[in-house]
Amino acid sequence: MTVxxxxxxxxxxxxxxxxxxxxxxxxxxxxxxxLIAMAYAPMHLEHKNVGGYGQKPGGGVxxxxxxxxxxxxxxxxxxxxxxxxxxxxxxxxVSRQLKAGTPERDVRRLLRRRSLWLLLFGFVHATLVFSxxxxxxxGVGGLVLAWLLFRGMTAVRVAAIVLCVYYGVVVTLAxxxxxxxxxxxxxxxxxxxxYTSVQDxxxxxxxxxxxxxxxxxxxxxxxxxxxxxxxxxxxxxDDPAAHxxxxxxxxxxxxxxxxxxxxxxxxxxAGVLDVSGSTHGLLFAAQILTGVAGGVGYxxxxxxxxxxxxxxxxxxxxxxxxxxQRSLSVYLFASVGVAVILHPALLNLGAHTHRAGAMAxxxxxxxxxxxxxxxxxxAGRPGPADALLRGLVYRGSRR
Numbered sequence: 001m002t003v004x005x006x007x008x009x010x011x012x013x014x015x016x017x018x019x020x021x022x023x024x025x026x027x028x029x030x031x032x033x034x035l036i037a038m039a040y041a042p043m044h045l046e047h048k049n050v051g052g053y054g055q056k057p058g059g060g061v062x063x064x065x066x067x068x069x070x071x072x073x074x075x076x077x078x079x080x081x082x083x084x085x086x087x088x089x090x091x092x093x094v095s096r097q098l099k100a101g102t103p104e105r106d107v108r109r110l111l112r113r114r115s116l117w118l119l120l121f122g123f124v125h126a127t128l129v130f131s132x133x134x135x136x137x138x139g140v141g142g143l144v145l146a147w148l149l150f151r152g153m154t155a156v157r158v159a160a161i162v163l164c165v166y167y168g169v170v171v172t173l174a175x176x177x178x179x180x181x182x183x184x185x186x187x188x189x190x191x192x193x194x195y196t197s198v199q200d201x202x203x204x205x206x207x208x209x210x211x212x213x214x215x216x217x218x219x220x221x222x223x224x225x226x227x228x229x230x231x232x233x234x235x236x237x238d239d240p241a242a243h244x245x246x247x248x249x250x251x252x253x254x255x256x257x258x259x260x261x262x263x264x265x266x267x268x269x270a271g272v273l274d275v276s277g278s279t280h281g282l283l284f285a286a287q288i289l290t291g292v293a294g295g296v297g298y299x300x301x302x303x304x305x306x307x308x309x310x311x312x313x314x315x316x317x318x319x320x321x322x323x324x325q326r327s328l329s330v331y332l333f334a335s336v337g338v339a340v341i342l343h344p345a346l347l348n349l350g351a352h353t354h355r356a357g358a359m360a361x362x363x364x365x366x367x368x369x370x371x372x373x374x375x376x377x378x379a380g381r382p383g384p385a386d387a388l389l390r391g392l393v394y395r396g397s398r399r
Contacts, residue, residue, distance in 0.1 A: 023313060024237045024306025025092075026324030028299055029085055033323060034366045035078030037334040038070070040130060041358035044192060044342035045350040052355070054179070054265040054284055059354030064270065066356045071266040072259055076288045079134060079215075080224050080295025086138050087145075087228020088237055088299075094149045095232075104150060111149070114393045115142030119212070121389065125332065126208035129339050130192070135331075136208075137215035141225045144216075148229055156230050163223040171288050174218050176281035194345035220292055227296060240303035241310075247300040254297025261290025322377035323370040329383025330369040337365035 042050045051057020051067030053075055090111070097107045122136025148156055193203040215221050236243045236250075265287040267273045268280060275283065309317050323330045341361050342350035350358065376383060382390070 021321075021325065022238055022240075022306065023310045023317070023321055024240050024303045025085060025088060026321035027306050027309075027317070028081065028237070028302035029324030029327045030320040030322075030330075030370065031302065032078060032081045032085060032298075033327060033330050033334060033369070034363065035074055036082065036134075036331065037338055037362040037366045038359045039074055039078045040132070040335060041338050041342060041362035042355050043130065043132065044339055044344075045354065045358055046344045046348065050355050050358075051269060054269045054280060054287070056269055056271055057355060059356070062356040063354040066359055068266050068270050070355075070359075071269055071287065072262045073294075076219075076262075076291035077258060077294040077298065079219070079221075080291050081298045082134060082295075083138070083141070083221055083224025084228040084231060084295050084299045086141065087225040087230075088232035089228070090142065090146070090149055090225075091229055091232025092238065108146065108150075110393065111142060111146045114389075115139045115146070117389055117392050118142065121328075121385075122212065123208050125335065126211055127204050129335050131204065131207035131211055133211060133335065134215060135328075136212040137221050138225070140212045140216050141221060145222060145225050145229070148226065153230070153233060156226060156233060160223065160226045160230065163220070163226060167220040167223055168289065170218060171220065172282065172285045175285035175288070176278060178218075179277065179281045179284050192343065194343075196345060200345075219288065223292060224295055227292070228299075231299060237299070237303050237306070240307035244304065244307065247303045247307075250300035251297050251304060254293040254295075254300060256297075258290050258294030258297055261293070262287045318377070319370055319374035323373040326373045326376060326383030326386050328389060329385040330366075330373055332385050333369040333372070334362070334366050337368070338362050341365070 042052060049056065049058035051059075051063065052070050054071060055067075057064050057067040094107055094111070097110065098104065102110075116139065118139030119136050120139075122133055122139055125133045125135055145159075148159055193200040193207075195201075231237055234243070234246075236247060240247055264273065265280075265283045268275055268283060313321065338358075338361060340346050342348075342353075342358060344350060349361065353361070373383065
C-alpha cells in the first residue's frame with residue numbers, strides 16, 4: 001500500500017442523527033420525490049402524443065387534464081425544488097462539519113469526494129434506467145459551486161444575478177429548438193432504448209454523459225443550487241419559525257409567478273391557444289424560467305408546513321419525513337420501479353395506459369417507497385443507497 005505524505009483527512013462528522021434533523025427539509029424532499037417520479041413516468045410510455053410541456057395530449061379526458069395540470073404545477077417545477085433542497089443541504093453539511101471542528105480544507109475534500117460519487121451514481125443510473133436523470137447534474141453542481149459555501153452572502157447574490165442573466169438568455173435562445181424536439185418526440189413512441197441488443201446498450205452509454213451537460217447548461221440548475229445555498233445561509237429551512245414572514249412572501253410570490261408563467265404554455269397544450277413555433281418557444285422559455293420561482297415557492301411552503309408540524313408530527317408526517325431522510329434510496333427505488341412497470345422492454349404497462357395512468361403508477365411506486373422508508377426509520381436503519389454513498393464518502397475517516 002502506498003503511503004502518502006499528504007495530511008490525513010480530518011475527523012469528519014457523519015450524517016445528522018434523526019433526533020437532530022429539522023422537519024421542513026425532510027418533508028420537502030419526501031414530496032419532491034413524488035413530483036420527480038410523476039415527471040419521469042410519461043417518458044416510458046409507448047404512445048404518441050403523451051402531452052405535457054405544451055404539447056397536445058392524446059388519450060382521454062383524464063389524460064388531458066393531467067397534462068394541463070402537469071404543465072402548471074409539475075414540469076420544470078419538481079427539479080427546481082430538488083436543486084434548492086440540494087443547495088440548502090450542502091450548507092447544512094458544511095456548517096455541521098465546521099462546527100464539529102473539521103478543517104475547511106478537509107470539508108472541501110469531503111464535498112469534492114461526495115460530488116464525484118454522485119456523478120458516478122448518476123452515470124450508472126442514466127445507463128441502466130433513465131438517461132434524463134439528475135444525480136450526475138448535481139454532482140457537477142457540487143464540484144462547480146462548492147466554493148460559494150465558504151463565501152459570504154454578497155458572493156452568493158452576485159452569483160445568482162450572473163446566473164439569472166445567463167439562463168435568461170440561453171433558455172430563451174434554446175427554447176425554439178427544445179420545442180421542435182418535443183414536437184418531434186410527440187409524434188413517436190418512447191424514444192428510450194431497450195435492453196436486449198448491443199445497439200440498445202451503445203445508445204444508453206452514449207446518452208448518459210449528456211444529461212448533466214444539458215441539465216446544467218440549458219436548464220437553470222446552477223442557479224437553483226445557488227438559491228438553495230442562499231436558503232441555507234439564511235437559515236430559512238433550518239429555523240422556519242423565525243422566518244415565517246419571509247417564507248410566506250416567498251411561497252405566495254413564488255407559486256403565483258410559477259403558475260402565471262406556466263399558464264400560457266398549458267393553454268397551448270390544451271388547444272385553447274394556437275401560436276406559431278417561435279411564440280411557442282418563448283412560452284416554453286417562460287415556463288422553464290418561472291419554474292425557478294416555483295421551486296422557491298414550494299421550498300418556502302414546506303418550510304412553513306414544517307414549522308407548524310415540528311412539535312407534534314403525526315404518523316403521516318413522520319413517514320413522509322423518513323422518505324426525505326432517505327431521499328437517494330427513494331429516488332432510485334421510484335425511478336427503477338416506474339421503469340420496470342412502464343418501459344416497453346420490461347413489463348410494458350406503458351403500452352396499455354396513457355399519461356394519467358403513468359402518473360398513477362408513479363404515485364403507487366412512490367407510496368410503496370415511502371412506506372418502506374417508514375419501516376426503515378422504525379427499525380433505525382438508513383436507506384441502502386444513502387448508506388452506500390455515505391460509506392464511500394466518509395471511508396477511511398474517523399466519524
